[in-house]
Amino acid sequence: MTGVRAPRRRVGRMSGGRAVLIALVSTIVFFGVIGWVVVNSPGWPAVQRSFLDPAEFRDALPDSIARFRINVQLFLIAEVLILVVGLLLAVLRSLPGPVFFPIRALAVAYVDIFRALPGILVIFVLGFGVPALRIPGVPKDPFFWAVVALTLVYSAYVSEVYRAGIESVHPSQEAAARSLGLSRFQALRFVILPQAVRRVVPPLLNDFIGLQKDTVLVSFIGVVEVFRTAQNKQAAHFNWTPYLATALIFILVTIPLARLTDWLIARDRRTQARGGVR
């Protein structure tokens, strides 16, 4: 075994060194050409002034970070609600038997509609439309309606993720649970769901990366969060650089979450390779 593998590894290392060199040269050439084209374009000085102004950037960054707190709040509150509503929808949709047909139909209709609607439309309708009805006792706070809109839209996606997880648990698990006298609900709660949820953590995180970014959409109904802050500054100074600060914040927050998702997926694959499902 070692006799066969040793020479192969040497070959691998040799071509590995060459591969790195080729990758390096090709990357430098590729980005060099793009950079050269951009910097030598006729409009470059104007673009540089309005998008890459260091003074504007230094001015925008602290305010943007401070306002990003609103996005984080929105995200955290909505995320908890989405996890609960999504699970409820998935469970309702998995109810067997003809008696539950109306409930299943409602759950299916909900998921279909809210996956079809662009999120921004739901945000507009709830954020502007509902308060305009001026029903006493109904909140007017755009933050409240922002949370509701994001929950409605994202729980439709998340319920489908949960459902895939529930369906991935082998029917023999339910048979084993029911054969011990557990009711359908107990089998779901103690045997099916714990296994299902464990399996869908990576795709759930993926949806939450999307949610994190979509929190900027609520700026359109008047929630002053990070994107709205940049917009205000842009309007006041006629300079687009504040958006760069916003972009940077999202990149810094999202990349660790994406890496965590990758790591969890890789770990699941290792567990499965071992034959375990824990």
Next chain:
Amino acid sequence: MSAPVALRIEGVHKSFGKLEVLKGVDLEVGEHEVVCLIGASGSGKSTLLRCINLLEPIDAGRIIVEGEEITAPAADVDAIRRRIGIVFQAFNLFPHMSVLANITLAPIRVLRRPRARAEADASELLERFGLADKRDDFPDRLSGGQQQRLAIIRALAMEPDLLLLDEVTSALDPELVAEVLEIIRELAGQGMTMVIATHEMGFAREIADRVCFLDAGVILEQGPPDRIFGSPTEPRTRQFLARIVAAGRL
């Protein structure tokens, strides 16, 4: 059959789509009796056991356990399953729970036993069947034989009146079969009423009070093991046993 009847099956039919698997099965099992179901793959042994546990609804016929018709439309399915344990060929343990939690789940949730008592009972069973040191492990750390012993313990923890064993050694490596059969032997010695679907003919001959030969969805022949294995009357039974002997399994 003078002992009280634990299980009576009358004219049970079961089809999956167009395929009729059970074509009118009649069977009576007395209390403390051990009945072995033998027959080729696809003869309906597993389906019959799954019907007795109500995991498969039957199309026609009646199943009566301890005098109660469990196939009646108004029967409380969950309550009936509490009294009938089943052990599957593929173990079907709960992979996300420890050995102890696998055993105590149903006693705590279904029988509403206090956790401390359920755990004490479970520990006693683990001790008795030689798995005490695995108490806090997860099922994927156990050998196949240990997993199947755990599945049997999990069924026993509900203190069933009747235990159904569905080819419980078929998924095991040959060297692990003995430890599982040993447990079943012990249960038979203690008077547990059991219906056992099995391919282990030597074991069936040794442990069964009665052997039933299933063929094409009916019980073709039944009787004491010595008669079924020694001088079967039906040509199909003779044929089946001859094939088993030729395969070196008897």
